Amino acid sequence: MTDGMNKYVKYGLVLLLSVSLILFTQEIKLLKNPESTPVTGMTILGLGVLWLFSMIGILISELMQRSSLKIVRDFPILGWVSITSLVMCLLSNTFVEAIQAVDFLSITTPILTFAGISVANRLVDLRKTSWKIAIVAVFVFMGTYLGSALIAELGLFLASK
Amino acid sequence: MKKKTNYMVYLIVFVLVIIAIAEWIGIQSIPIGPFTIGLLPLVFAVIITMILGFNIFRKGILKKVYSKQNVDFASKYLIFIMLPLMARYGADVAPKLYEIVQVGWVFIIQEIGNLGTVLFGLPIAIMLGLRGEAIGATLGIGREGELAYISEKYTLESKEGRGVLSLYIIGTLFGAIFFSIFAPILLDVGFSVEALAMASGVGSGSMMTAASSTLVARMPEMESTILAYASASQLLTSFIGTFTMVFLAAPLQQFMYKLLTRGDK
Numbered sequence: 001m002t003d004g005m006n007k008y009v010k011y012g013l014v015l016l017l018s019v020s021l022i023l024f025t026q027e028i029k030l031l032k033n034p035e036s037t038p039v040t041g042m043t044i045l046g047l048g049v050l051w052l053f054s055m056i057g058i059l060i061s062e063l064m065q066r067s068s069l070k071i072v073r074d075f076p077i078l079g080w081v082s083i084t085s086l087v088m089c090l091l092s093n094t095f096v097e098a099i100q101a102v103d104f105l106s107i108t109t110p111i112l113t114f115a116g117i118s119v120a121n122r123l124v125d126l127r128k129t130s131w132k133i134a135i136v137a138v139f140v141f142m143g144t145y146l147g148s149a150l151i152a153e154l155g156l157f158l159a160s161k
Numbered sequence: 162m163k164k165k166t167n168y169m170v171y172l173i174v175f176v177l178v179i180i181a182i183a184e185w186i187g188i189q190s191i192p193i194g195p196f197t198i199g200l201l202p203l204v205f206a207v208i209i210t211m212i213l214g215f216n217i218f219r220k221g222i223l224k225k226v227y228s229k230q231n232v233d234f235a236s237k238y239l240i241f242i243m244l245p246l247m248a249r250y251g252a253d254v255a256p257k258l259y260e261i262v263q264v265g266w267v268f269i270i271q272e273i274g275n276l277g278t279v280l281f282g283l284p285i286a287i288m289l290g291l292r293g294e295a296i297g298a299t300l301g302i303g304r305e306g307e308l309a310y311i312s313e314k315y316t317l318e319s320k321e322g323r324g325v326l327s328l329y330i331i332g333t334l335f336g337a338i339f340f341s342i343f344a345p346i347l348l349d350v351g352f353s354v355e356a357l358a359m360a361s362g363v364g365s366g367s368m369m370t371a372a373s374s375t376l377v378a379r380m381p382e383m384e385s386t387i388l389a390y391a392s393a394s395q396l397l398t399s400f401i402g403t404f405t406m407v408f409l410a411a412p413l414q415q416f417m418y419k420l421l422t423r424g425d426k
Contacts, residue, residue, distance in 0.1 A: 014241045017173070022245065024177060028184040053251065054244035071403070077240065078247045078366055079399045082392060085251020090258065099252035104388065105201065107246045108374050111239075112203040112337060113179050115367055116210025117172075118236035119334055120227050123214065126334070129327035132289040136298050137331040140282035141339050141363075144302055145372070147277025148360035148394075149352050155267030156355055 008058075015054050019047040021110035026103045042101035049098050053088060057081030168230050175226040179206055188378055196349045198342050199378045203371065207337055243366055250392030257389035268397055271359055272405055275398070278302060279414045287421045297324025300414060301406055303332050304365050310406060337371035344372040345379055354380050358387040362394025364402050369395045 026043065029036045037043075057080040064072050064080070089095045183206040191198045212218070219227050254261065261268065278299050286295035297320070301307040307325055308317075315321035340361075347357055354376055361372035373391035377384045 011241055014238045015244060018242045018245050021176065021180065021242075025180050025184060028181050032185060032187060047245075050245035050248045053248035054241075057244060057248070058241075074403075076399055078243065079396060081244050081247040082250050082254075082396050085248040086254050086258075087251075089252045089255035096252045096255055099249055102249065104249065104377060104384065105203075105374055107249055108201070108203045108370050109180050109183055109206050110176065111243050111246060111370065112367065113176050113183070113206040113210055114235050114239050114242045115337070116179075116207040117176075117214065117227070117232060118239050119211060120214030120232050120235075121229075122330060122333065123211070125330050128323075129330055132286075132291055133294060133298050133324065133327040134331060135289060136282050136286045136291065136295070137303075137328055137335075138339070139285045140278045140299055140302060140328065141332070141336065141368075142343065143277030143279075143281030144275050144363050145277070145340070145343060145360050146274075146347070147280065148271045148274030148363070149347060149356050151274045152267060152271040152356035152359040153352055155270055156264065156353065156359075159264045159267055 008055075011058055012051075012055060015051050018054075018110065019051050022050075022102060022107050023047060025106040025109050029103060029106055037101070037103035037106075040101060042098050046098035046100070046102040049095055050085075050102065053085040054081050057084045060084060168225060168228050169234070171222065171225045171228075172231040172234065179209055182209065196346045197379075198345055199375055201341060201371075201374055201378055203374060204338055204341050211334070240366075246370065247366075247392075250388065250395075253385060253388035254393050254396075257386065257393075261389065261393050268359060268394055269401075271356075271394070272397060272401055273409065274360065275301065275363070275402070275405055276410055276413055279410055279417060283414060283417050284421060287418075291324070292422065292425075293320025294324035294327070296414065296418065297321035297326070298328045300325065300410055301402075302336075302363055302365060302368070303328030306364070306403055306406060310411075332365065332368070336365060336368040340368045340372040341375045344375050348376065348379060354383050354387060355390060358383075358390035359394045361391040362396070362398045364395070364398040366395075 023039070026037065026039055030039065057077060061077040061080045064075065067073055089099070183202040186205050187202060189200045191200060213223055214227050278301050282299035283295055286299055291298070297311050300311065303325055308329055311321050311325040317326060344357055344361065348354060358373060358376055361369050361376070363369055369391055373387055376387045380387070
């Protein structure tokens with residue numbers, strides 16, 4: 001990318017790429033299965049809203065870098081975007097309707113496509129890890145998920161009483 | 162400059178083709194014994210792009226697709242590509258906020274479940290003969306938070322550092338695939354979808370996405386609840402995850418480590 005390009009313009013373009021890929025994915029889904037979420041004017045509006053909230057989240061995250069609290073500075077952009085969107089969606093139900101016209105699973109495929117490409121050069125690093133740690137990893141991932149699920153199950157059971 | 166733009170064109174066209182292929186394969190249900198694993202297009206997308214990235218395939222057009230610029234672009238901007246997904250979660254949480262706040266304490270205590278990395282992982286690691294690596298590899302799921310903590314305390318060149326780095330690499334490569342298989346298995350075991358959705362907020366965006374999307378694919382009628390619970394829990398993990406790690410996971414790990422390695426020497 002051009003070095004001189006304003007970084008916000010760059011972020012805006014990357015986000016534009018992201019929402020365009022979502023639209024593409026939703027269209028492909030429709031081609032395969034005409035019963036899936038249709039692409040309507042609301043969908044386009046929803047994609048625009050997703051773009052806008054992402055942009056606002058980025059700006060907030062940049063502003064927060066000036067904060068003196070480490071935890072605020074370290075809070076991920078992903079979190080700021082979720083919070084921005086949550087607040088806006090609480091303010092107006094139109095945002096909720098527009099965003100929900102965007103098919104959820106269509107958002108996920110482009111992301112994981114990029115994720116796959118991004119690790120391409122790290123596959124060689126696998127040689128540096130041992131099979132022992134690979135086994136440990138399975139138990140670590142199982143542990144966090146199972147641990148949370150057990151407590152959540154118990155908690156929800158108690159809460160419903 | 163012109164050349165760089167060309168590389169981008171290869172990348173974008175490639176991404177479109179992969180998306181089309183992954184979506185065309187669609188959702189595949191694979192029964193394994195009593196379990197049904199639903200493999201989503203996102204799993205095919207990540208597997209295909211990883212395999213085509215092997216060095217032996219990097220010839221001709223694929224060499225241009227997987228050029229250094231493109232791979233760097235993908236890893237640098239992956240987080241930005243993910244932002245619209247995070248924005249989508251706001252719309253899932255908002256209509257359910259009242260419901261979520263009512264069981265808010267459950268959301269908070271299930272964060273303690275993240276100690277499962279130490280409880281399950283550490284004994285296995287010690288049994289396999291790992292020592293310093295065990296500390297690094299079981300403190301958490303090995304994302305940026307643990308990486309920062311371990312490198313500050315032990316440096317990344319230490320055994321502990323190697324442990325956390327290995328886990329980071331394994332999680333990056335296989336985390337999403339793992340959770341898209343593990344979540345539906347627990348659903349078949351008998352866990353409620355609400356509890357599993359809540360547990361999906363493990364602290365990594367792609368792992369949470371994989372876990373919650375497979376649940377959605379299995380129970381489409383619960384989509385809004387699943388996404389709302391998963392994203393609320395993910396948000397909470399990003400707020401208090403560091404505290405859980407520093408004040409609960411690390412002390413517990415030290416205690417268990419001493420207990421389990423008593424027999425050494």
